[in-house]
Amino acid sequence: MRKSFLFGLVFFAAFQVQAQKVGYIASQVIRERWQDMIQAQQRIQSLVDDWKRELATMQKQIDEMDLEVKKNRLVWSADERQEKEEQLRKKRAEREDFAKKKFEPGGEYDQQAAAILKPVEEKLYTVVQDVSASEGYDVVLDKTTMPIPYVNPKYDLTVKVLKKLNIPADDLEEKQKKAIEDDPRNKKDTKKDEPQLPRKRSRTSDSEDKKTETKSDTKTDTPATDIPR
Secondary structure: OHHHHHHHHHHHHHHHHHOOOEEEEOHHHHHHHOHHHHHHHHHHHHHHHHHHHHHHHHHHHHHHHHHHHHHHOOOOOHHHHHHHHHHHHHHHHHHHHHHHHHHOOOOHHHHHHHHHHHHHHHHHHHHHHHHHHHHOOOEEEEOOOOOOOOOOHHHEOHHHHHHHOOOOOHHHHHHHHHHHHHOHHHHHHHHHHOOOOOOOOOHHHHHHHHHHHHHHHHOOOOOOOOOOO
């Protein structure tokens, strides 16, 4: 019973999608060409590089202190050795705490990335909505975030979104045109859309029609006979 119910839901969802005009974009392609997105990602990468350099400096200090403790373990007194080992432990804890604070889920990296990318992502979202509405699409999927086994390239809105963002995309437009022309489905659609030419009439058929008209004109109407009562 449960399986049939789930199958029914899937079938209904598929029917709903078929009844709507569905398009798609490749957001990764847009991000790679959009200067606003490139600059935002560079800002994030700059933060990451600074943090990594700081971690490397801390690790270098730890390695030097560790080497010093190993060399002087037998030279130092018990109190000196204990003090240096405690300093080494604190340095390691500081480095670990710094790494967690910056890179753990929900940490500073996630917060900074979200803050930097938010206005850019919102602008992209708005442009996709505008293009979709003007082109009459009900649903637009993202090929980057979800696999699409097959879709007709004429429903690809990536180039239109790029143009709306004033991003050069002539190469992609030419590539899309070729893909549309090569797609068998579009060739079938082209044949259907071709206007039907009027059927040519032969001279023999025209002469036969004239003869038929002449015969019909020469016929006389016969008087109707009275029906006996």
